[in-house]
Amino acid sequence: MKKVEVLGMGCPKCQATLKNVEEALQRLGIEAEVTKVEDLTEITSRGVMVTPALVIDGEIKVSGRVPSVIEIGALL
Secondary structure, eight states, X not given: OEEEXXXXXXXXXXXXXXXXXXXXXXXXXOOEEEEEEOXXXXXXXXXXXXXXXXXXXXXXXXXXSOOOHHHHHHHO
């Protein structure tokens, strides 16, 4: 099962990223563990300086912008 994490402090862009992740998973019929990481210390310890960030299976795929549903689908 894929592990998808959205890193961000809860700003509108972070919320939009989470929504896009959920929509991409639903469209593709993929089951994944989706986690929202809001702890600033944990976010920066992963090397992310600009949020939102999208992490799939431990690898940072997008940082500093909201990826589209289509882009997320391609990354999955």
